[in-house]
Amino acid sequence: METDVLVIGGGNAALSAALSAHEYGARHVLIVERAPAFYRGGNSRHTRDFRVMNTREDNKYMVGTYTEEEFMEDLNRVAGGEINQTLARIIVRGSEELPEWLSKQGILWQPALTGTLHLGRTNIFQLGGGKAMMNSYYQTAQARGIDIWYEAMVVDLAIEDGECRAVHVQRNGSIITVQAKAVIVASGGFEANIDWHRRYWGAAADNFVIRGTPYNQGNVLEILLNKGAAQIGEPNAFHAVAVDGRAPKFDGGIVTRLDSVPFGIVVNKHGQRFYDEGEDFWPKRYAIWGGLIARQPDQVAYSILDSKALGNFLPSVWEPISAGSIGELAEQLGLDPDVLNETVAAYNWSVRPGTFNPRELDDCHTEGLTPPKSHWAVKIETPPFYAYPLKAGITFTYLGVEINEQARIKMNDGSLSKNIFATGEIVAGNVLRRGYLAGFGLTMGAVLGRIAGREAANEVTRAHR
Ligand SMILES: Cc1cc2nc3c(=O)[nH]c(=O)nc-3n(C[C@H](O)[C@H](O)[C@H](O)COP(=O)(O)OP(=O)(O)OC[C@H]3O[C@@H](n4cnc5c(N)ncnc54)[C@H](O)[C@@H]3O)c2cc1C
Incomplete structure (x- = not known):
């Protein structure tokens, strides 16, 4: 079958990208989520808060202000190595208008509470947590006519000269070939893949607990890396x-x-x-x-x-x-x-x-x-x-694919992919090498998701011309 934009994954990064692609004019957007409907939303459904820049004292969901420079300093302090500063700043700046955009997608917020991690000034909390957020995202996507396939697993991508010509999806026991004008990869890391952890940790990996979804096995990441996408992030690093x-x-x-x-x-x-x-x-x-x-x-x-x-x-x-x-x-x-x-x-x-x-x-x-x-x-x-x-x-892994400021995947030979974009955990290594800043995972996924959606929609427009 054919579609304008195909989004791989079903968490925060995927849904923000799909909604953004639709907003920027892509007529047919298809989300392919490996999990069944009940388990949709990957690790995003376990979350509670986004880290956002806030210059408004009167923000009723946050306490005080959190400036661009302070956010950048916090990120650079924990990043764990050299990161893409331009991309980091794009995410930090983009975070300020994120709560408003997410509100338009139906996501509700709750006033700041005190708690063990003291985040009321820097982070905004979803009302009802990640599960409620994902339900709102999906309801809005459905209402806007975005197609969603559950229990649909991407098993291969046909990539030639940096262009994705087809995506092979396993669904209801058969393989469906989807041709998309643009593809957005938002399929998370490989944190649930014990065999992959064993490559670095040996038998110790069998004793790890995976805090999130069992569906993040990293198979799309592996396909991209095998087919010429530039690798980024420490292969053996994880947040745990x-x-x-x-x-x-x-x-x-x-x-x-x-x-x-x-x-x-x-x-x-x-x-x-x-x-x-x-x-x-x-x-x-x-x-x-x-x-x-x-x-x-x-x-x-x-x-x-x-x-x-x-x-x-x-x-x-x-x-x-x-x-x-x-x-x-x-x-x-x-x-x-x-x-x-x-x-x-x-x-x-x-x-x-x-x-x-x-x-x-x-x-x-x-x-x-x-x-x-x-x-x-x-x-x-x-x-x-x-x-x-x-x-x-284990919360998440850092190994991923390199992207540019339009969330476009970079290829090993230095060129840019013609039509593959990526966002969310799969691009974490661009702006975090080992460390972590609470609430940054969602912010990174949604800011880059909006960008990936916009750029994918532009790609569709170009293809129609
Ligand atoms: C317990 C817990 C609490 C957390 N709390 C926070 C928090 O409060 N704030 C914060 O910012 N971050 C938090 N994080 C980190 C956060 O979950 C991630 O940074 C973020 O959810 C990643 O979003 P994503 O959309 O990239 O990936 P995910 O939300 O994990 O989504 C990946 C999706 O890809 C799908 N998928 C995988 N492979 C395939 C395939 N082959 N075909 C089709 N679909 C596929 C999966 O089913 C899943 O739906 C938390 C993580 C955990 C585990």
């Missing part, structure tokens, strides 16, 4: 946080993340501490804990707390494991009780008196302990004692 070890293998979403780390100690399966739990504010450190746990034996760890700690962090989905003594706690966790007792005793012994304050980098720290605990170090001595098993929860 500490999740409850009892979380499901896939799709546990935001609620399985655990924020207890700064309020106790964390040990590995040998009962040993391995990193400073109070190094910095949790919003600046939560994203390194997935990687830290991924490097521990069997990729597990345990957050150990006493009764004073509860109430300092967001409640967990599963009750913590509790016991009257550290030894009993160790037995329940399958750890050596003597070793855990020794680890806790050594920690308690090194804690120096201070004024505990979870809102500040307080003066409660250890002395003579390796690794140290720099802040919020209070003795673990008041029963009952609690523990959470922890695993590495």
Whole structure:
């Protein structure tokens, strides 16, 4: 079959691109989503907020202002390497008008709340979270006559001289060949592909938890890279946080993340501490804990707390494991009780008196302990004692395709693709090499999605002339 614009994927990046292509005049837009309708929306359905520049004091959904320069500084501080500064600035500038455009697509916002990650000034929160956002996106797309195929998986792209001549889609047991004047790839990363992780992590990959959709297997990314698209981003890098070890293998979403780390100690399966739990504010450190746990034996760890700690962090989905003594706690966790007792005793012994304050980098720290605990170090001595098993929860991967400022894919030979555009997680490596800024994933996907949609519509107009 034929279409003007074919959009591959069904999350925030895909829907913003499809709606934008339609807005700019593409008559026939087709979205091809691998997941069934109930699971549509990829990782975007797990999200809560967009990071946006805000120069208006009277913004009723945000607190204070967040300037272009501050946003750029924040991004460059966390980017983890050299990034495309022009593209980064386009995203930052484009973010300011994003909430208004998204409102026109039916997305609702909620006033800023306080929470563990303190984002009220820099981020705007969707009312009802990512699921409500995706439902609004799809309703609007349907109302505007955009075609949507569910349970439709792109299995190949015929690319010649940087031009996509056909896209092969597996649907209802057969392969449909779609010829599109422009193609927008928004199919996410490869985070759910355990075999792919094994290439870099070996057997450890089997112990990873994938926080989002099982459908992001990276097959379109692999096809593009094999067919001449320029690669960008660290192949083995991922964003990963500490999740409850009892979380499901896939799709546990935001609620399985655990924020207890700064309020106790964390040990590995040998009962040993391995990193400073109070190094910095949790919003600046939560994203390194997935990687830290991924490097521990069997990729597990345990957050150990006493009764004073509860109430300092967001409640967990599963009750913590509790016991009257550290030894009993160790037995329940399958750890050596003597070793855990020794680890806790050594920690308690090194804690120096201070004024505990979870809102500040307080003066409660250890002395003579390796690794140290720099802040919020209070003795673990008041029963009952609690523990959470922890695993590495992978959020997304960084490997992707290189694009230019029109979201057009660059080819290995330095040329630009004639009609393939990309947005969302699959282009993350252009503006993030390893690090992450909360809320930036959605912003990047939607700003570049709008651009990709506009450019794809222009391509259609050119083709009709
Ligand atoms: C638990 C969790 C919470 C998060 N919270 C936030 C947040 O609050 N703010 C934020 O900015 N970011 C957040 N992120 C990151 C965010 O989810 C991503 O940056 C963003 O959703 C990526 O959007 P996307 O459209 O590129 O990919 P996705 O939303 O993952 O969509 C990819 C789509 O491609 C489809 N697909 C894959 N392969 C194929 C194929 N072969 N054929 C057809 N379709 C295919 C998938 O089914 C899926 O619909 C969070 C991530 C997780 C896991």
